[in-house]
Amino acid sequence: MRSPLSACELVRPRSLDLALEALHESAEGRRLTPLAGGTDLYVYLNAGTFEGRRFLDLGRLAELRRIRVAREAIRIGALATFRAIRTHPELRRRFPALVAAAAEIGAWQIQSRATIAGNIANASPAGDSLPVLLAHDAVVHARSVRGERAIEFAKLYRGYRDLDLAPDELITEIVLPEPPKGAIPFFRKVGTRRAQSISKVVFCGLATKAKGGALEHVRLAFGSVARVPLRAARAERALEGRKPGAAAARNALSQDIAPIDDIRSDREYRMTVAGNVLEQFLRALR
Ligand SMILES: Cc1cc2nc3c(=O)[nH]c(=O)nc-3n(C[C@H](O)[C@H](O)[C@H](O)COP(=O)(O)OP(=O)(O)OC[C@H]3O[C@@H](n4cnc5c(N)ncnc54)[C@H](O)[C@@H]3O)c2cc1C
Numbered sequence: 001m002r003s004p005l006s007a008c009e010l011v012r013p014r015s016l017d018l019a020l021e022a023l024h025e026s027a028e029g030r031r032l033t034p035l036a037g038g039t040d041l042y043v044y045l046n047a048g049t050f051e052g053r054r055f056l057d058l059g060r061l062a063e064l065r066r067i068r069v070a071r072e073a074i075r076i077g078a079l080a081t082f083r084a085i086r087t088h089p090e091l092r093r094r095f096p097a098l099v100a101a102a103a104e105i106g107a108w109q110i111q112s113r114a115t116i117a118g119n120i121a122n123a124s125p126a127g128d129s130l131p132v133l134l135a136h137d138a139v140v141h142a143r144s145v146r147g148e149r150a151i152e153f154a155k156l157y158r159g160y161r162d163l164d165l166a167p168d169e170l171i172t173e174i175v176l177p178e179p180p181k182g183a184i185p186f187f188r189k190v191g192t193r194r195a196q197s198i199s200k201v202v203f204c205g206l207a208t209k210a211k212g213g214a215l216e217h218v219r220l221a222f223g224s225v226a227r228v229p230l231r232a233a234r235a236e237r238a239l240e241g242r243k244p245g246a247a248a249a250r251n252a253l254s255q256d257i258a259p260i261d262d263i264r265s266d267r268e269y270r271m272t273v274a275g276n277v278l279e280q281f282l283r284a285l286r
Contacts, residue, residue, distance in 0.1 A: 003045040003053075010035070012057045016064065016143070020170065023056055024145045027168040032056040034170060036079055037113035039106070040122045064117075064172060067091070072178050078117030078171045082129075086111060095136065095176055097185035097204050101128045104189050107196055117171040123161040126199045128189055130229040134221035135185075135204040136176050144169040157228040180217050182208045186281040190273050192264070199224045200265040201273045205281035213243045215285065220249075225257040225274050232256035235278065244282040250275045 011032060013019040026032035035041055035055040044050035058064065064079040069090045076085065082102035085091055092099050105111055105119070105128050119127045120140065138153040142165055153174075156164055165171070179185070186205040191197030202223040207215045218239045220232040234252035239245070259270035 003048050003050065005045065007053055008045075009054045010057050011055070012060055014060050016061055016170075016172070019056060019058065019061060020143060020145050020168070023170065024168040026054065026056075027166075030054055031167065034058055034121070036115040036118040037081065039110050039114045040118060058170070074176045074178075076116055076174045076176065078173055079115050082106075082111040082114050082116070082119075083108065085116065094178065095132075095185070097135065097187040097206070098129065098132045098176070100187040101132045101189070101202075101204070104128055104195070116174055120156070120174070121163065121165065121171060123157060123163050125160070125226065125228055126202065126224045127229070128199060128202050128223065131202055131204040131221035131223045132187060133174065133176075134229055134231055135206045135219040136179065137219075139175040139177075140171055141173045141175065142169040143172045148172070150175075154231065160227040179206060180208050183217060184208070184285055186284050188277045188280060190277065198264060201225060201259075201270055201277060203274070203277040203281070205278070207239070207285060209285065214241050215239050215244060216241070220253075220278060220281075222257060222274055225259040225270055230257070232278075239282075244285045246279045246282050249278060249282065253278055 011022050013022055023032055032054045033052040035057050058079055064077045066077045067080055067088055068075040082105045086099055086102040105114060116129055119129045133153045140151045140153055140156055142149055151164055158164055183206055188203050189199050190201045191199055204221045206219040208217045210216050218236045220235050223229040232253050234256045235249045238248040238252040253275055257274055259267045261267050
């Protein structure tokens with residue numbers, strides 16, 4: 001049953017410090033839930049599947065919207081929307097796989113509200129930006145009244161929809177280190193249709209090619225094929241230091257991922273598609 005919005009309480013802090021204080025105080029008693037674009041939370045409220053009634057509206061925290069560019073990294077504020085990411089000239093130039101993912105998240109209306117931190121904290125294994133962050137060795141910065149800490153994206157998810165984030169911590173920014181020179185990025189989302197669909201398999205690949213054609217810095221990151229987004233470590237090892245060869249990588253991949261049957265797809269289909277998108281990436285590298 002729908003949760004009436006009139007029963008919800010909204011706290012709207014003007015600064016990050018005030019937001020962190022409010023969150024910290026509420027963690028002890030009546031828990032505040034951070035609210036960014038609301039594109040996941042409103043769906044849960046509408047479906048009556050979310051119990052929280054107190055929200056911390058992050059909308060006034062302009063400092064969390066910024067995208068800061070430096071030579072060695074781009075720092076994306078937690079509240080940057082996928083529209084801001086998709087249209088950012090430096091992200092388009094240096095992180096095209098993230099831009100490609102942003103362009104496939106919902107449609108313009110959703111992209112204009114949905115934030116990158118919301119995608120991360122919602123922690124769906126089908127979140128489209130997550131394999132990109134994994135392949136790019138992203139670092140998530142979180143803050144609480146106790147201070148700031150940096151969490152490697154690869155270590156953020158402890159299990160299904162379970163993040164290494166305390167109830168009084170907010171994600172503040174995501175740091176994307178500059179990939180090695182010559183790195184070739186690749187993004188592919190497979191859903192039931194070309195637009196506006198939830199991923200059956202989502203993939204981001206990244207690799208460089210040495211002079212003789214051997215692959216280096218191989219990153220193969222998948223979503224929707226396990227309980228958490230993951231790197232296909234065995235398939236990466238099968239490719240590292242060698243010329244792109246599909247058979248060994250595909251074989252190794254079958255040991256890396258454990259897709260499930262669900263309403264969107266079955267295990268076998270996901271295994272096949274995961275292998276196919278990996279092959280597409282290898283063809284793009286040749
Ligand atoms: C029609 C529709 C289509 C969609 N299509 C896609 C799609 O194609 N691909 C895809 O990946 N997703 C899709 N989504 C899901 C959603 O849009 C994304 O997950 C989005 O990035 C969530 O961001 P948000 O700002 O709206 O988060 P919110 O709904 O505001 O919050 C989501 C979660 O993140 C937490 N949170 C938000 N910000 C912070 C923060 N700074 N620190 C800590 N916790 C925080 C909230 O407490 C909540 O638990 C779709 C949703 C809809 C309604």
